[in-house]
Amino acid sequence: MDQVGIMEQKNLAIITYGCQMNEYDSEMVAGVLQAQGGYRLIDDLEQAQVILLNTCSIREKAEQKVFSELGRLKQLKHKNPDLIIGVGGCIAQREGYRIMERSPQVDLVFGTRNIKLLPQLLAEVINKKAKIVNTEPLLEDINPTYIERKGKVKAWISIMQGCNNFCAYCVVPYTRGPQQSRPSWQIEQEVKDLAQQGFKEITLLGQNVNSYGQDLNGEIDFPDLLALLNQVEGIERIRFVTSHPKDFSERLIKAMAELPKVCESIHLPVQSGSNYIMERMNRKYRIEDYVDKVEQLRTRLPQAGITSDIIVGFPGEREEDFCQTEELIRTIEYDNIFLFKYSARPETPAASFPGQVNENIKQERFNRILSLQKSITFEKNQSLEGSVQEILVEGGSKKNPERLTGRTRNNKIVNVDGSDSLIGKKVMIKIVRAKLYSLEGQLLN
Incomplete structure (x- = not known):
């Protein structure tokens, strides 16, 4: 005391x-x-x-x-x-x-x-x-006791800690330790508490949410967890990040298609379009398998929003590897990507790989991908002009607090005029104008 x-x-x-x-x-x-x-x-x-x-x-x-x-x-x-x-x-x-x-x-x-x-x-x-x-870890309990939430409409929920994948470029297994999934009852209780506090949307967090439960002796897996949380009254939307393609299963696609609260949106990092680079990265999947899974998802959920991570300039990346990444982006037509130049991290295998790529080449490849993706993103946003979308109003717009902002189920940002009484509510809007990274909407009665 x-x-x-x-x-x-x-x-x-x-x-x-x-x-x-x-x-x-x-x-x-x-x-x-x-x-x-x-x-x-x-x-x-x-x-x-x-x-x-x-x-x-x-x-x-x-x-x-x-x-x-x-x-x-x-x-x-x-x-x-x-x-x-x-x-x-x-x-x-x-x-x-x-x-x-x-x-x-x-x-x-x-x-x-x-x-x-x-x-x-x-x-x-x-x-x-x-x-x-x-920095000694408290491995016996990762259930949060107290949390000071920033917003009132949507909330983050960590469902696991750590990672077992050891991608060649990544420090996470070294800084956050091995995978440790939280018991499902703890997660369910946290979601119920959020619902009682008036939160409408949750985003489940993990380095690889698709492998949730693999360390819980087969008691539950990620699709089962989604089904459990889909039953919580008061919660209206469920999102999740991040998904590792090797664990992205048909069962998860089925859950996304059939569970009404799970949003049609996924972040599915591919990192490169080259199988040669995939192997060097230790990503444990082939590009053909990745494309097949995306096609399965779009067959069940044609309107799904798909984003990804891309790393350019990974050690050993040749021009032909980079061109395969460009071709993959054209094939998938991501809604958006998070683009990075490879950065060597201490203690990771890739830091000592031969074939480190010149910084000027990294920048040139970065610019090419950025230009390509911008055109795809804007074109996809333009295709929504005139359509009617449901958004969950999150609060004031960052750029103009006098306006409201929300997201569609497939994670498009929409700015709209309206009163603060709409915050936390789902409303129907008409898309009147597309911008590069957001949409302008008009509230429908």
Whole structure:
């Protein structure tokens, strides 16, 4: 009690980098520190007494952003020596003490799986004026106790931690550990709690949601989990990310087609269109199998929105491999892609592969894919002009808060004029104009 008392009324700011999993983790950080530590979450770094960075190490650029921010925070700490700076997430898990060697202004380093320890770790930093590094995972329980949700309409839910795939370019198995699925009853209870709080949409999170349950002795798999959550009253939409193509099954396609709350939208990272590169990446599937699964999905769900990840410039990527990626994009016609230049990550096999691609070639290939995908995305959006779509209104538009924004079931962003009373409601709108990454809609009575 004394430790909690000392920390009462301290202002907490959290800076989040990276994926949706990190967004969810930051909600857990905020929740546990407000509930057990007496902290108050604020946005103004100048007024914060504790600043925590939840980091991402999936690419070098993400790491550079973190250490640039730590440089700026060093100036804040110079003005306020009592400021506590903490670093968590994937960089913290991988680098540990090296973060403090590089950035001595950091007081606390915590890992990806010990967020529940934060109240006592921060209390120790404050009470003992100590610098602490603790990245030991709490493997016995990944069920979140307290979560401070950012919105009121849609919510993230982590259904698992870690990954067993060991793709040659990826640090996740090293920073988040082996796959660990949450028991289905815990997930179901969290979804029921969200429904009681008025949330309408959930997004299930995992490095590979399709392999959910493989470590639970066959008790349940991902399609079964979707069927279970589809029965929760009050929840109107269910989404999920990310899916690994090797585990994307006919049963999952069937569940997507038959469960009314599961949205017709999937993120299915392919990474490359070349089987040679696929093998080097250790992706464990062939392009022919990937295309076949997409065709099966579109046969059952012709309106499905499909997005993907593409990496250009992976070690050994030849021009012919790159051209195969371009051809795959033309064949699939993704709604959108997340495009990356290959970035060598410490401890990953690909970092030491021969055939590292020149940066200029990476950039040239990046530009070619970007141009190709932009034309496809805009053309697909234009095809929706004049159509009537259902959207779930999420809140004010980021670019113009006076307007409302929502998403179609297949994950198209739609901006529309309307009153705030529509937030959290499903409404029918007519698409009046297509833009590159969003649609303009008109509310129908």
